Amino acid sequence: MTVFLKLDDIKKCVQLNEQLIPVIEDAFKNLADGNTIMPPIQRLDVHKYNGETDVKAAYIEGLDSYAIKIASGFFDNPKLGIPSSNGMMILLDSKTGVIKSILLDEGYLTDIRTAIAGSIAAKYLSNPDSTKAGIIGAGLQAKLQLEALKLVRPISTVFIWSRDREKLINFEREIQYLGLDIKKSSSIEELVKLSEIVVTTTPSKSPLIKSAWLKKGLHITAMGSDAEEKNEIDPDIIKKCDTYIPDSQSQTAVLGELHHAIKANIISINENFNEIGEVILNPALGRKNKEDITLCDLTGTGVQDTAIARFTFDIAMKKNLGTRL
Amino acid sequence: MTVFLKLDDIKKCVQLNEQLIPVIEDAFKNLADGNTIMPPIQRLDVHKYNGETDVKAAYIEGLDSYAIKIASGFFDNPKLGIPSSNGMMILLDSKTGVIKSILLDEGYLTDIRTAIAGSIAAKYLSNPDSTKAGIIGAGLQAKLQLEALKLVRPISTVFIWSRDREKLINFEREIQYLGLDIKKSSSIEELVKLSEIVVTTTPSKSPLIKSAWLKKGLHITAMGSDAEEKNEIDPDIIKKCDTYIPDSQSQTAVLGELHHAIKANIISINENFNEIGEVILNPALGRKNKEDITLCDLTGTGVQDTAIARFTFDIAMKKNLGTRL
Numbered sequence: 001m002t003v004f005l006k007l008d009d010i011k012k013c014v015q016l017n018e019q020l021i022p023v024i025e026d027a028f029k030n031l032a033d034g035n036t037i038m039p040p041i042q043r044l045d046v047h048k049y050n051g052e053t054d055v056k057a058a059y060i061e062g063l064d065s066y067a068i069k070i071a072s073g074f075f076d077n078p079k080l081g082i083p084s085s086n087g088m089m090i091l092l093d094s095k096t097g098v099i100k101s102i103l104l105d106e107g108y109l110t111d112i113r114t115a116i117a118g119s120i121a122a123k124y125l126s127n128p129d130s131t132k133a134g135i136i137g138a139g140l141q142a143k144l145q146l147e148a149l150k151l152v153r154p155i156s157t158v159f160i161w162s163r164d165r166e167k168l169i170n171f172e173r174e175i176q177y178l179g180l181d182i183k184k185s186s187s188i189e190e191l192v193k194l195s196e197i198v199v200t201t202t203p204s205k206s207p208l209i210k211s212a213w214l215k216k217g218l219h220i221t222a223m224g225s226d227a228e229e230k231n232e233i234d235p236d237i238i239k240k241c242d243t244y245i246p247d248s249q250s251q252t253a254v255l256g257e258l259h260h261a262i263k264a265n266i267i268s269i270n271e272n273f274n275e276i277g278e279v280i281l282n283p284a285l286g287r288k289n290k291e292d293i294t295l296c297d298l299t300g301t302g303v304q305d306t307a308i309a310r311f312t313f314d315i316a317m318k319k320n321l322g323t324r325l
Numbered sequence: 326m327t328v329f330l331k332l333d334d335i336k337k338c339v340q341l342n343e344q345l346i347p348v349i350e351d352a353f354k355n356l357a358d359g360n361t362i363m364p365p366i367q368r369l370d371v372h373k374y375n376g377e378t379d380v381k382a383a384y385i386e387g388l389d390s391y392a393i394k395i396a397s398g399f400f401d402n403p404k405l406g407i408p409s410s411n412g413m414m415i416l417l418d419s420k421t422g423v424i425k426s427i428l429l430d431e432g433y434l435t436d437i438r439t440a441i442a443g444s445i446a447a448k449y450l451s452n453p454d455s456t457k458a459g460i461i462g463a464g465l466q467a468k469l470q471l472e473a474l475k476l477v478r479p480i481s482t483v484f485i486w487s488r489d490r491e492k493l494i495n496f497e498r499e500i501q502y503l504g505l506d507i508k509k510s511s512s513i514e515e516l517v518k519l520s521e522i523v524v525t526t527t528p529s530k531s532p533l534i535k536s537a538w539l540k541k542g543l544h545i546t547a548m549g550s551d552a553e554e555k556n557e558i559d560p561d562i563i564k565k566c567d568t569y570i571p572d573s574q575s576q577t578a579v580l581g582e583l584h585h586a587i588k589a590n591i592i593s594i595n596e597n598f599n600e601i602g603e604v605i606l607n608p609a610l611g612r613k614n615k616e617d618i619t620l621c622d623l624t625g626t627g628v629q630d631t632a633i634a635r636f637t638f639d640i641a642m643k644k645n646l647g648t649r650l
Contacts, residue, residue, distance in 0.1 A: 006650065042365070045362055074420070092397065095374045097376050097399040097402070099411065
């Protein structure tokens with residue numbers, strides 16, 4: 001029996017809130033502990049239509065199910081009036097491979113677990129009294145990352161910047177409900193100078209944040225770069241900052257900001273960094289003092305998908321949602 | 326709108342017959358022509374339960390949809406009274422990434438497209454007047470490969486062998502309906518000596534067919550090896566045979582019989598072989614004369630999955646089958 005869950009059912013089970021932080025923290029801890037089988041991301045590009053599909057998967061030892069996640073991004077879709085992102089998750093029984101559930105979440109669960117990873121990065125790496133956030137980019141993840149930050153830090157002011165002025169104005173309107181003091185920055189440099197926590201959420205292919213703009217105490221979460229060609233952070237920053245933390249070094253060395261630092265010979269491919277799961281297990285590995293400059297490099301991991309798919313399925317079963325196929 | 330197809334609907338659309346041969350041939354031709362984006366297989370092992378999940382995917386230029394296929398094998402399942410194999414295919418719109426169809430085929434379409442690849446191997450590589458087949462292994466694919474051979478060659482006698490005597494006797498009973506003269510071989514050596522076409526369908530981890538047993542005119546299709554550790558054919562045979570044809574050299578060099586020949590330094594990693602799609606495009610690249618010894622190495626490719634998922638979906642739409650989700 002396979003349980004089929006549609007987006008409306010899934011939204012009844014999962015929203016962006018504090019409840020998810022320990023769920024995703026556990027996933028990262030398992031990844032750090034080596035209790036996980038997480039194969040490399042499978043990526044298929046449909047160049048002709050400016051599209052890509054990524055498949056992520058992870059089995060966590062001891063859990064009775066694991067997920068395979070299909071996420072697509074077709075970047076010309078907005079011209080057709082449909083969202084760029086799409087996707088689904090499949091939950092399999094760890095003992096038999098039987099398909100327990102198909103979660104046709106249209107990318108919703110990926111958006112949520114990505115935002116929660118942002119919460120976790122800020123929780124362990126930013127200064128606890130940070131009130132000023134800077135958000136670069138004005139898409140859905142810009143909004144969710146800001147919401148996610150508010151779960152862990154007393155944010156009262158947000159500086160926003162986007163390459164696209166029209167999107168920025170829409171974004172400003174969209175985030176009114178958060179009750180923050182919203183300031184449109186005239187440049188990224190200005191945004192970085194005024195913020196205590198900066199989150200980059202763009203598909204940029206060249207660095208947005210320059211090394212020269214770094215200042216004491218700053219925390220940066222770079223979550224836009226999840227593909228070889230993407231790059232939001234000056235590679236020098238990885239060397240210059242006090243603490244660089246990847247979600248998964250095997251992924252950031254290929255897809256994330258680290259990739260560009262390795263390519264530019266700024267960081268050796270053999271250098272070993274603590275991953276976010278190790279910091280959660282031992283917070284002393286994160287920020288050491290108020291003046292540290294910290295950088296978290298998020299590419300999105302299969303363990304997060306397995307964690308959120310399992311969490312959703314369990315709640316759906318309790319609520320008796322979904323269709324038995 | 327996503328169309329959901331269950332196994333019973335899928336079986337109404339697709340059976341193992343001649344109709345599928347050009348469908349899968351086209352897929353191989355596209356692969357050979359380089360009109361394909363086919364990422365490496367993503368494999369996730371669940372060692373604890375003797376299970377594995379493979380994800381295969383391929384986009385063929387110009388086609389309006391592409392498939393991602395999840396196939397699992399949990400080899401202790403029969404002890405629980407359920408099949409080892411399971412799986413599903415997902416058909417995505419090439420232009421938008423929107424999920425057009427979910428085919429919960431439980432591995433059925435993989436079984437069929439694998440058998441059809443066996444037909445194609447025999448069609449281009451075995452002697453046309455071959456009447457004697459040898460089948461090594463006694464599982465579902467043993468039966469399907471034999472059925473598939475009958476589509477392209479005038480098989481009248483089949484020699485069968487399995488490590489497991491009980492399974493062999495069941496297999497003998499199961500294939501009665503094909504109306505062949507069935508002979509149980511006392512050894513693989515005997516089977517190879519008496520057959521014109523041999524198909525290996527086992528999960529063996531050490532060679533079953535020895536190089537010393539080769540004889541003029543023999544064609545072998547090795548379809549069991551689809552993982553690093555699997556090996557059915559003495560690696561020397563790849564050097565000794567007149568024509569070695571992989572389904573996809575990038576896959577057989579890692580997962581197939583070729584892998585073991587490279588590891589044993591019998592074949593250079595730089596040697597370039599014609600793939601089955603190139604032979605279909607130009608049959609002169611296949612068997613050149615009656616006495617040639619030919620070997621086809623099948624690991625199973627994403628293009629086959631895309632081809633059969635599209636074929637199934639088109640027929641299901643014509644028959645108005647499935648559930649709109």
